[in-house]
Amino acid sequence: MRFASLGSGSAGNALVVEVNNTRLMLDCGFSIKETTSRLARLNLSPEDLAGVVITHEHDDHAGGAFKFAAAHHIPVWLTYGTLKMAERYFPRQHDLQLNVIDSHTPFSVADVEVYPYPVPHDAREPVQFVFGDGQRRLGVLTDVGRSTVHIEQQLSGCDALVLECNHDSAMLRNGPYAASLKKRVGGEWGHLENAAAADLLARLDRSKLQHLIAAHLSAKNNTPLLAKTALAQTAGCTLDWIGIADQALGFDWRQIS
Structure with missing residues (x-):
């Protein structure tokens, strides 16, 4: 089992999970051309994907998913709330293969086990996911x-974690965002800040953890060093052991053994 990121941040998100010959893409916030180009960096083409799973309807996660899926005849899995809110992204004429999921009910796509779970975020019916192969998660x-x-x-007991470290609270407080946006980002339905991510990590069973990636970093309200420092202190590891999901480059394949 392995995974890689096409990019992570407010300008677009996508991640690929591979089990045997099955590959799922999590979210797609890029154009068809950009998604195809980023897949090529991982030596993949759109035809290599068995499906796309969507976390929620925000543009940086779902904005490109449906045109990409329609163009390449790739099925999509998403909650009903996300489906209703994402209809604005559908191509005018399409033959999308849409699969509505329950936020508490696991399902499988060929060799990939998919475990959705609901999260507090300012979307209609947002979920996040755990992926497995029967042994690793x-x-x-x-x-x-x-x-x-x-x-x-x-998330407890996972072999690998991609964990949001969106912002540093002091940088957000003193940064350029309008007061209303600061309140949204820093609120209970917004995004996870570094210290909160570290606190969450501290409450998990980390005995199997092989990979820890900080993701969805704000370009204006965080730095990779701050995110790494917060997580490393909790994980008891060196800074270089913590990975970063970069906006431009994502991260290369990581193997879960």
């Missing part, structure tokens, strides 16, 4: 305002 958590007991139950 990758937990993904971005776009969440605060942790919950249920989130921590889902």
Whole structure:
């Protein structure tokens, strides 16, 4: 089982999970051309994907998903709330293969086990996901305002984690955003800040953890060093062990053994 990122941040998000010959893309906030180009960096083409799973309807996660899926005849999985809010992204004429999921019910796409779980975020019916192959588990958590007991139950014991470190609270407070946007980003339905991500990590069973990636970093209200420092202090590791999901480059394949 392995995973890689096409890019992570407010300008677009996409991540690929691979189990055997099955590859799923999580979210698609890029254009068809850009998504195809970023897949090529991972030696993949759109035809290599078995499906796309969507966390929520915000443009940086779903804005390119439906045109991309329609162009390449790739099925999509999403909650009903996300479906209703994302209809504005549909091509005018399409034959989309849409699969509505329940936010608490696992499902499989060929060899990939998919475990959705609901999260507090300012979207209609947002979910995040844990992916598995029967033995190993990758937990993904971005776009969440605060942790919950249920989130921590889902992410505990994972072999790899992609964890939101959106902002540093002081940088957000003193930064250029309007007051209303600061309130939204820093609120309980917004995005996870570095210290809160570290606190969440501290409450997880990390005994199997092989990979820890900080994701969805704000370009204006965070730095990779601040995110790495917060997580490393909790994980008890060196800074260079913490990965960063970059906006432009994502990150290359990581193997879960």
